[in-house]
Every structure is written in structure tokens, then in C-alpha cells.
Amino acid sequence: MHILATEGLTKRFPTVTALDQLTVTAGPGVTGLVGANGAGKSTLIKIMLGLLPPTGGSARVLDLDVATRGAEIRGLVGYMPEHDCLPPDVSATELVVHLAQMSGLPRTAARERAADVLRHVGLAEERYRAVGGYSTGMKQRVKLAQALVHDPKLIFLDEPTNGLDPRGRDEMLTLIRRIGTEFGISVLVTSHLLGELERICDHVIVIDAGRLLRSSAIAEFTHATRSVTVEVEEGATPLAARLTELGHTVTPHGRLLLVEVTGPETFDAIRDTAVDLDLCLIRLEQGRHRIEDVFREEVAGV
Ligand SMILES: Nc1ncnc2c1ncn2[C@@H]1O[C@H](COP(=O)(O)OP(=O)(O)OP(=O)(O)O)[C@@H](O)[C@H]1O
Incomplete structure (x- = not known):
């Protein structure tokens, strides 16, 4: 089964075509979505979550049509957005418990699950402090934790290494690989650096100005580069x-x-x-x- 499949997917904004006849598929495992800034990565993710309607073409996620099954898709998929979107005055625990409850978990289960995922992403005592005082690395971990809290089958991670120093990048990439291998959750992760994804992905999709440049198994990339x-x-x-x-x-x-x-x-x-x-x-x-x-x-x- 494909975790995602698009066919002639197009998204036009008034002054720019963000996705241009994109036809691509990805199977289970860790898939990298690579492209320069503005290539259309975030737009593709928002369409696949059913949050943004395409101008043309079609897309399916976990075999569900994004045009009609958006709510179901969002129930099965975790999403780590690119930008800093965390409320500064709540703790990581409060936020992740709240989002777990929003996903339908009862309060006790939400608390247990939030504690598990926060531990898993490496946030210890600091999880009780207000998010506003966190480093970029800690904020990225909170965003990752909330993407995992409802036990998704697939997660979309939009530039998870953005703003991290080399050690933070390394730790985040290791964590993503573990999510893919140990927990069996499929991952679509974006970056503008192919080199950083080489290490953790099974498959890489490269887009440029909304068009597909290449989609292949990582072995073919590393050989070519x-x-x-x-x-x-x-x-x-x-x-x-x-x-x-x-x-x-x-x-x-x-x-x-x-x-x-x-x-x-x-x-x-x-x-x-x-x-x-x-x-x-x-x-x-x-x-x-x-x-x-x-x-x-x-x-x-x-
Ligand atoms: N809501 C919008 N209205 C108008 N133009 C948009 C909108 N969202 C995205 N764009 C444009 O679409 C193009 C693709 O943007 P997108 O954010 O998908 O790229 P990206 O590959 O994720 O890059 P980045 O990493 O810089 O976010 C860009 O030219 C961007 O300016």
C-alpha cells in the first residue's frame, strides 16, 4: 500500500504555482521530501492533510482521498508544522495532554500517553515548565511529541531540523529514524538538505518549483552523489x-x-x-x- 499517492496534483496561488502536475507515490518507511525554500513542500503536506484544497489533480493518503476524507486522514496522521506555533504560557505536558484529548483520548489515557511520548522525545523534568522559555531544540521535540501522541500510522514532519545546531540536528534525525524503525510508524520528513536525509530515509522525493525532479530509493541517490x-x-x-x-x-x-x-x-x-x-x-x-x-x-x- 502507498502511504501517499498524487496524480497531476496542482496548486496555484494568485501569483505562484506552488505544485505543478505532481505525480508521485511513496511506500511505508521513512520518506524524505527534499526541495529548496519555496519548492512546494509545505503546500504538499497541507493538501495531504486535507487542510488546503488543490487546484487540480488528486491525492490519496493511506488510500483515502484528501478531497473527501480529510478528517479521517488527520485522525491517522501526525503533523509537525514547520513554524514556531506553540503557545508560550503552557507547559509541554499541559499542551500534549490537551492535544491528546482533542484527538479523542480520555483524560487518564491522554496523561499516560503524553508522558510516554514526551519521555520518548527526550523531554524530562523541563516538560513541566512553560514552553515560552524552551530552546529551539526543546520546542521541536514538543512539536514532535504532539504529532505522535494519538498513535498515528504516519507522520508528516515539516523541516524538523530547522534552527537546530549540528548536535541537535543529529539527535533529531536519530529520533526520526527510531520512530520509523522501532515503532513502525511511516514518516514523511521534509528538508532542503539532501545530505541530512540520506542517513535516515529509505526513499527520497525531490521537488523543484512544484515539479517532481526525482523519486527513488536512497541507495540510488547515495550512489549518484x-x-x-x-x-x-x-x-x-x-x-x-x-x-x-x-x-x-x-x-x-x-x-x-x-x-x-x-x-x-x-x-x-x-x-x-x-x-x-x-x-x-x-x-x-x-x-x-x-x-x-x-x-x-x-x-x-x-
Ligand atoms: N497561502 C499562500 N498564498 C500565496 N502563496 C503561497 C501560500 N502558501 C505558499 N505560497 C507560495 O507557494 C510556494 C511554495 O511554498 P511552500 O511553503 O509550499 O514551499 P516549501 O517548499 O515548504 O518552502 P519553505 O521551506 O520555505 O516553507 C512559495 O512560492 C510560497 O510563497
């Missing part, structure tokens, strides 16, 4: 020349070099060459490709 980013303090040009002489495929990218990875020996070669040339290696990083890189590869027909 398997390169390492190298940054040296000075001397990128001689480093690129020497690596090329050694048979590596090197593409300059501003002051960075992208080196195609053929195996573990690629990393050894970069390290050894930097040492030979007496260069200061600042960064050797794999798998953090910006979405623009994928767009460029698509255009080049990779």
Missing part, C-alpha cells in the same frame, strides 16, 4: 592536480574540492596527498550534498 568534500586552508589547486594525477576524479567547487569516492583508499589518498604537499586539511566530509548539487546532476543527466 557519492563524493567527498575536501577543504584545505590553502593549496586546493595543487591538491586537485596531484589527486587527478593519481587517477581520482576531482571537481573544484568554489574553494572546495569534490572528490569521487571509489573506496576507502580515496580518503587515504586525500590525507596522504595533503600531508605530502604540507597542506592544512580543514574538512573531509562525505554525504552532505546540498540540494543544488542534485539539481545540477539532474540537469547534466547523471
Whole structure:
């Protein structure tokens, strides 16, 4: 069964077409929805929740038509919105219990379930404090907890790593992967960074200006984008020349070099060459490709 399926889905606002004839499907598991700012990710989520009517085409979520079964879909799906939407003067516990009751749970069950999900997302004693005083990371966890509290089959997470520092991102991504694997809840997670989703997704959908650019299993993506980013303090040009002489495929990218990875020996070669040339290696990083890189590869027909 598809967790979602769209057919020619189109959404026009007065001055912009946010979704343009989008036809795509996703199966169970963790699916990444990637696109630059304004690509149409949030619009797609709102349509799939039955909150925004499409201009044309159709969409189904868990096999339910968004045009007629919105309330049922919202009963089965959890939603973590992108923007800061939490009331500042209530505690995380009060908010999540309230939302659990709004979803139909009796008061005692709502309290138990809220305590479980708040613990699960890593909010301990602070859950009794007013949300207004929370860090961005804690607020993101509260938004995730409320998306999970009614025991959904599927969750939509809109930019869950927004505003987080690298450690916070890492923790949030690990949590999302666990939700997908340990709890068997399917996940649709958006980001403008493909690299960050590579680690946790089974499938990735890339959209650009409301159009489908690509939809494939993550293995195909990582294969297509398997390169390492190298940054040296000075001397990128001689480093690129020497690596090329050694048979590596090197593409300059501003002051960075992208080196195609053929195996573990690629990393050894970069390290050894930097040492030979007496260069200061600042960064050797794999798998953090910006979405623009994928767009460029698509255009080049990779
Ligand atoms: N209610 C609206 N009225 C008019 N235009 C809108 C509305 N909602 C979205 N848009 C426009 O539709 C396009 C897609 O927006 P959307 O929020 O879906 O993108 P996104 O991929 O989620 O990007 P971001 O991460 O920046 O939110 C943008 O050009 C946006 O300005």
C-alpha cells in the first residue's frame, strides 16, 4: 500500500504555482521530501492533510482521498508544522495532554500517553515548565511529541531540523529514524538538505518549483552523489592536480574540492596527498550534498 499517492496534483496561488502536475507515490518507511525554500513542500503536506484544497489533480493518503476524507486522514496522521506555533504560557505536558484529548483520548489515557511520548522525545523534568522559555531544540521535540501522541500510522514532519545546531540536528534525525524503525510508524520528513536525509530515509522525493525532479530509493541517490568534500586552508589547486594525477576524479567547487569516492583508499589518498604537499586539511566530509548539487546532476543527466 502507498502511504501517499498524487496524480497531476496542482496548486496555484494568485501569483505562484506552488505544485505543478505532481505525480508521485511513496511506500511505508521513512520518506524524505527534499526541495529548496519555496519548492512546494509545505503546500504538499497541507493538501495531504486535507487542510488546503488543490487546484487540480488528486491525492490519496493511506488510500483515502484528501478531497473527501480529510478528517479521517488527520485522525491517522501526525503533523509537525514547520513554524514556531506553540503557545508560550503552557507547559509541554499541559499542551500534549490537551492535544491528546482533542484527538479523542480520555483524560487518564491522554496523561499516560503524553508522558510516554514526551519521555520518548527526550523531554524530562523541563516538560513541566512553560514552553515560552524552551530552546529551539526543546520546542521541536514538543512539536514532535504532539504529532505522535494519538498513535498515528504516519507522520508528516515539516523541516524538523530547522534552527537546530549540528548536535541537535543529529539527535533529531536519530529520533526520526527510531520512530520509523522501532515503532513502525511511516514518516514523511521534509528538508532542503539532501545530505541530512540520506542517513535516515529509505526513499527520497525531490521537488523543484512544484515539479517532481526525482523519486527513488536512497541507495540510488547515495550512489549518484557519492563524493567527498575536501577543504584545505590553502593549496586546493595543487591538491586537485596531484589527486587527478593519481587517477581520482576531482571537481573544484568554489574553494572546495569534490572528490569521487571509489573506496576507502580515496580518503587515504586525500590525507596522504595533503600531508605530502604540507597542506592544512580543514574538512573531509562525505554525504552532505546540498540540494543544488542534485539539481545540477539532474540537469547534466547523471
Ligand atoms: N497561502 C499562500 N498564498 C500565496 N502563496 C503561497 C501560500 N502558501 C505558499 N505560497 C507560495 O507557494 C510556494 C511554495 O511554498 P511552500 O511553503 O509550499 O514551499 P516549501 O517548499 O515548504 O518552502 P519553505 O521551506 O520555505 O516553507 C512559495 O512560492 C510560497 O510563497
